[in-house]
Amino acid sequence: MLEQIKQQFQDATDLFTDTLDNGYWHMEIAYFPALCDEHIKDGLLVPFSYRFDPDEFRRMLHANPKFAKTDKPEGWASLLLKGFVLIRIGDDCYSFKSDRTLVTEPDTTQVEASLEGPQSAFTESLDLNLYLLRFRYNVPTLTVEPFEKGNFSNTAIQVVYDRKLVNRDVLELLYKQMEKVDLDLLLSSGQLVKSLTDKSHRFFPTLLQTERPDRVASMLRKGKIAILINGSRLAILLPVRLYDFMNAMDDYYDSFWISRLLATMRYIAVFLTLVLPAAYIAIVSYNPEIFRVQLAFTIDGSRAGVPYPSFIEVFIMLFMIEALIEASIRLPRFVGSTATTVGGLILGQAAQQAGLVSSIMIIVTSVVAISNFVIPNSAFSQSIRVLKYLFLIISMIYGISGVAVLFFAMIVYLCSLRSFGEPYFAFFTPHQRDLASQAPGKR
Amino acid sequence: MKGPRTFLLIILISLLCTLTGCGFKDIDKRFFVVAMGIDQGSKINTYRVTLRLAIPSSKIESGEAKTEVETFEAPSIAEAVRHLKALVDKELDFGHCRVILFGKPLMEEGVDSALQWLSRRRDIAMVTFLGMAEPNAHIVLKLHPQSERYPGNALFLSFGSEGTESSFTLTEYLFDWARRQKETGKDAYLPIIRRDTDNNSYRLDRVAFLDKKKLRLCLDPAETQLFNISAKHFNKSFMGISYQGTRIVLGLTQVKSRMSISKDSVPVVNYFIRATGFLEQSPRNLLEENPSKIEKMLETELNSQLQDLMYKIRNAGVDPYGFGLHYLAQYFGRAKEWEHWKQVYPAVTFRVQSRIVIDKSGLIK
């Protein structure tokens, strides 16, 4: 066995191979010390060495679930790479599971903070994630199917769903898509999302990534499917609808009217962040008569010193705010707040006083930025961020009517999206077994 | 594959950039017309158009608002406006023109072509306020009131009901005027706007009546208020009478009216009006004595005043109440009935029956 392994790992000096001899038996052993943890001592070396009892050792090999018989040489390499110990006693080869897990405690939520909900988030360890999930969704019908993706990374993936509730058509579609996935390195859930998404679905996310086990649990209850990836602290949920992106977990925990109010506010915020800069251009440059007289004169007065057309002004301010957001994500936390202060307060104030932008534009920009942050899901908020520029361009050409037409086109686009055969944006369709089961082509 | 696509994108973007420009005009390159005045020109068949233009400023304070008044004479309104463009440095925008004033001399001649121009312009709102300026529109528009917070706002607020709500001020919109100019059995009215004597504010307390062609009658303030109450059901008005040497003032809170016209050979217009109100000013303990007596007195007073007003209006040959239209409506009349009405209108009699209810006496007894 050792010869074969050494051939496969020719230059891997961190591979430990040896033939142990305790006076009774010979045992060939091979493992990566970096990938294995302390269990190897208690589980294998101690029983083999100074507490050796042939009967007990044989019994342990057969009865302990951590040991498995692995006679096929082609599986050895991948087992070693997963942190297994390979041993050979006599003619039989065994693998011993002793992979090192660094993470033993759940993370705290970072992106999807919640006020009153649980604070634990998924970690980068698959086992712990499964624990977090099973702990919240505690029924025997919860099914876990393992996959492995990535030609070079061999990342473990688990597809989790409730056997009783899941829509089989969606599941089949998922498997079909999974087969098509061809990645060299699967390092984060985002990559999987990308390769599971159709080419024509690129504007809005049709798979939801979340770090919250409670969200996954509540989605499983609705018959959706979760994908957990080893090494990624985000789970993928599918099929999803637009509302799932606009839904914060707190909506489940707050009282009815408050959550409704907040949800409505979020939709208004999305509308504002999309349309406001475009509307500014349209109002300032095409139809100043739309708004009330006072507003027109206020804008007119504050724009009096601005030397360039409205759309340049909008682009300058939006560039500034996007740069600011980007900077404060990348910068360390202490510097981040400084950057925001400098950019937001000082630059904005100075730009307005210098007559580079109008004061109304400053308000528009800040409303746009803040409204964008209201969206609970970052992937969705990014797509809204991009879409806003489309509205800007159309309003440069057509004014406010162009914005209305584009809004129509956007709604049609959203309605035409399908997340694994299920409608993405539609009112009151039954949650389950709706479309994928009816679509003739998808069967 | 990627090369041509990028190329196409670049071409598309550059195309888009050229597209902006049709109709694209920034707000600071526009001159907002806040009010427009149409007068008779110095020569026959010419018009003198006065525009009040807003000069915006970032400061909004009372009396800080600046406006510019431009005027030009031409054979038609359209030509005058076109020519006025040459007198200003920015594009004229009528989108916020909320007041249009006609000079009184023009009204005496007739304003048919003015209406044509106004209805044709898409950017002049049908909810523009109309008024008749005395002595002419130019003089009224030149006034610059102290209280103006942004350009033209004093003018808007005096006409509309957002600011002051005076029972002497009638509101007339362009669409209403245009319809009354054409409607069978209903004639137009226009509030009269003048400079106040202290030259610091506008004065809108009279109304002018027109038939289909020109000015026929102007009412004094008291009659204007009466017209406002009866025809427009204006709620926040008052009426006063003398009683035992003191003055009693009734503030009206609700006015309802109804008319019915008999189908005699000479029709009789029965006008029923019901007003509810409270005493704004009265001697003490008046209501305890006999409220119904005061109500009776007010009723007879209102009856006679209103009848006088209606006869006055009838004698002038105008019909701003819309008696004719109501006559047609009541009997589902058509052309024949309309001809009949036109003949007999100078002879119709009016019977006003009013009912006044005092439901509160103010805070004190």
Place this chain on the structure above:
Amino acid sequence: MARYYYYHVIYVGMINIMLFVPWILEQHRFNGAVSAMVIAIVFGTVLAYVTTSLFLRFPGMGLADILNNLLPRGIAVTLNLIGAFIWLTAGILVIYAYSATIQQFFNPDMNPYLFLLLMTLAGVWGASRCTRTVQFAQEILLLISAPLIIMILFKAIFSPWLDWDAIRVAAGYIRTPPSFVSFCAATFIFAGYNTLAIYNRLLPSGTKIRFRWITPLFCTFFLLVSFFIPIGFHGTVEVGEFLYLWSVTADSMILEYGFVYRVLYLFLLLYTALSLMFAMNTWHTAMEFIKACHPKHKPQPEQFPVPSSNWWITLVFAGLTFGYAIWTNEQRNQWVNENWLIARTVTDVLTPVILGLLILMGVRKKKSASSVKS
């Protein structure tokens, strides 16, 4: 699922403004519009009831599928093409009318074809989606825009400037004999049920359309409003002089406490959604009719991504719209509008007649078959 049916009924009831229906009615207000409206209310209600009942007998089949299955090929293709033509024209007329309106009120300095381009592109984009997508988009857009439109209508009804005397005078002309054109125009308001020609494919078998009184109630409301409100605002005489009648009527109202002061702008923006919805629907239906002429066509209400044939057909529609815009002017457009409304009424009557005959034939066949057996 039957609720989708009512979305069509309601938005067709509201879109009539863009098809010059009120304009045609006002032209005939003194010679037969009111009496024609009364007849149209009865006629439209009966027709709506009969046609829907007939369609429900063919669950999951559009009109094109029914014709293809039960009639000889030549006749079916002809009928399908006629249907496609009628639907296509509706979309073209609305897109043209709306872009002309927008050009008037929003962008007077803009090249008219530029805005037409935007509208047709949006129409192509919407119409080339699959049937189910169109239905979803329909619902969402209608639920966004309809409440505001109805708010504007109620604002108009309760406006103190509305002259009820003028309305009463106009209503008095009910005694004149009805005019045919205004009858056709008025029945259009009830025509929402016609969209079942395609959307019946999406109704699962056993669907019952309940609350059918909604159709006469809402449509009568829309009919009366779109005829009488302009009269109330512009008087019996002047109302005949406006071409963009309802835009001017909307302009006669103000929102004292809103962001937007003139109701006109709110109204026009809302009608953008409605007009595009109408164009999307009609073109989609026309496209499906044309696709059904292909011998190997199979109806597929749910398709993703959509086949390229969808794109090509709708692009041809867009081209036709441009052709129409170049050819037409105000007089021609009105002429086409009137004739389209008449043609539409004829096909409207034809549809239930054909369906009824087919059902009768089916019943007879079954009977003869069963009698032979026994």
